[in-house]
Amino acid sequence: TASPLALGIDFGTSGARAIAVVATGEAAGSIRAMAGAKYDLTQTSARDWQLVLEALLADLPVSVRCNLGAIACNGTSATVVPCAADGAPLADPLLYNDSRAATVLPELRAIAPPEHAVLSASSSLAKLLWWQQQPEFTRTRWFLHQADWVEFCLHGQLGISDYHNALKLGYDPARLRYPDWLQGLAIATLLPRVLAPGTPIAPIDEAIALRFDLPAACTVRAGTTDSIAAFLAAGALAPGTAVTSLGSTLVLKLLSERRVEAAQYGIYSHRLGHLWLAGGASNTGGAVLQQFFSANDLRDLSACLDPEHPSELDYYPLPRAGERFPIADPELLPRLQPRPDDPVAFLHGLLESMSRIETLGYCRLQELGATPLQRVYTAGGGALNVAWERIRARHLKVPVAAAQHSEAAYGTALLAAGQFDAIVARLPRLAEPTLE
Numbered sequence: 001t002a003s004p005l006a007l008g009i010d011f012g013t014s015g016a017r018a019i020a021v022v023a024t025g026e027a028a029g030s031i032r033a034m035a036g037a038k039y040d041l042t043q044t045s046a047r048d049w050q051l052v053l054e055a056l057l058a059d060l061p062v063s064v065r066c067n068l069g070a071i072a073c074n075g076t077s078a079t080v081v082p083c084a085a086d087g088a089p090l091a092d093p094l095l096y097n098d099s100r101a102a103t104v105l106p107e108l109r110a111i112a113p114p115e116h117a118v119l120s121a122s123s124s125l126a127k128l129l130w131w132q133q134q135p136e137f138t139r140t141r142w143f144l145h146q147a148d149w150v151e152f153c154l155h156g157q158l159g160i161s162d163y164h165n166a167l168k169l170g171y172d173p174a175r176l177r178y179p180d181w182l183q184g185l186a187i188a189t190l191l192p193r194v195l196a197p198g199t200p201i202a203p204i205d206e207a208i209a210l211r212f213d214l215p216a217a218c219t220v221r222a223g224t225t226d227s228i229a230a231f232l233a234a235g236a237l238a239p240g241t242a243v244t245s246l247g248s249t250l251v252l253k254l255l256s257e258r259r260v261e262a263a264q265y266g267i268y269s270h271r272l273g274h275l276w277l278a279g280g281a282s283n284t285g286g287a288v289l290q291q292f293f294s295a296n297d298l299r300d301l302s303a304c305l306d307p308e309h310p311s312e313l314d315y316y317p318l319p320r321a322g323e324r325f326p327i328a329d330p331e332l333l334p335r336l337q338p339r340p341d342d343p344v345a346f347l348h349g350l351l352e353s354m355s356r357i358e359t360l361g362y363c364r365l366q367e368l369g370a371t372p373l374q375r376v377y378t379a380g381g382g383a384l385n386v387a388w389e390r391i392r393a394r395h396l397k398v399p400v401a402a403a404q405h406s407e408a409a410y411g412t413a414l415l416a417a418g419q420f421d422a423i424v425a426r427l428p429r430l431a432e433p434t435l436e
């Protein structure tokens with residue numbers, strides 16, 4: 001018989017994707033099938049996610065579906081949906097960047113410790129407190145993250161999450177429980193039970209199994225967030241290894257022996273077994289490049305610049321005023337002068353300046369106590385740019401390479417394959433996660 005396959009399903013901001021990999025043995029991790037569905041998070045309800053999930057399953061070859069031993073899903077972090085006792089969504093999802101909950105921040109500051117990851121208008125806990133003040137709140141029985149809800153569609157169990165999604169809900173990943181200040185609140189009864197990512201939850205719902213030719217024993221495992229899934233996909237598995245995402249924004253994640261937190265810089269750490277994934281996000285990145293260049297121009301002009309020759313242009317490229325990390329200044333203005341006539345020189349200056357910001361970001365994480373940087377993998381649209389990679393390596397002074405896999409669905413497929421424990425077991429062992 002064919003070796004069992006594991007399926008990872010990714011709900012990101014602009015697309016949904018499924019990747020099936022071989023779960024065990026020599027060929028473990030090899031991709032056997034992929035499916036994609038058009039979906040735009042900003043235009044969808046939770047019921048639409050269910051339809052997208054079903055479309056992805058239907059799109060996989062039957063030969064793959066009938067060999068699936070396990071499934072896991074990831075969703076965008078801090079995208080949440082309030083549900084009734086039977087799991088029915090009570091409202092449109094509150095998206096990852098929704099800031100309506102800014103009104104409850106004073107209340108939240110009075111109960112949560114300083115520097116806590118929940119102290120942001122877009123955190124899941126801020127959203128829950130905001131929802132508590134809405135008239136529709138009365139019927140709420142569950143408050144689920146996007147990944148929790150999508151997995152509910154597969155296994156039918158309500159009120160289950162993982163410690164990556166639950167971080168911004170206030171879950172304490174060091175002590176593996178909700179803190180006392182949170183357990184004392186009236187909304188505590190709505191909080192999901194939290195498992196380690198990749199933990200088996202339940203067999204797949206019988207009706208789904210029948211409809212999509214899945215084995216009855218196919219197990220649904222706890223998921224993760226989209227950006228942690230992308231980190232797992234890159235295969236960055238030693239302390240000091242980092243993944244830079246060069247997408248619309250510049251996002252850094254560094255695998256660290258120490259947990260670092262600095263709310264004013266938007267820096268927090270996710271638990272990864274007994275290690276920590278320290279991260280920060282800058283507002284610079286591909287969105288600024290797009291303001292000046294088409295994708296074709298970016299490719300052609302980058303091929304003309306000499307990456308070994310440093311540009312003296314010192315910019316701070318931002319799409320609009322405001323920066324969080326590595327400089328925390330909500331009023332920081334973009335600096336894009338002087339602008340040379342030569343577009344190659346201008347692009348060189350932009351890429352050089354973003355590389356300085358990336359380097360400053362990793363320095364900041366290390367100053368706060370993260371493990372020193374040893375290697376950087378690159379994901380996102382900018383990962384294709386070889387000249388930029390050379391410029392970045394010159395500044396970062398460590399090896400820089402494109403991630404072997406940059407699809408979040410691939411990282412989640414590894415979770416489904418039960419690889420999380422294996423990945424974590426291969427990491428050097430420390431005493432205990434730092435409890436501060």
Ligand code: ADP
Pocket residue numbers: 014246247248249285286287288289290295298299302379380381382384385388
């Ligand atoms: P996201 O998912 O964050 O929206 P992607 O990972 O899809 O972003 O990457 C898109 C970004 O990649 C765009 O903002 C674009 O400017 C940038 N990009 C595309 N091609 C290149 C290139 N050759 N060099 C640098 N940046 C690029």
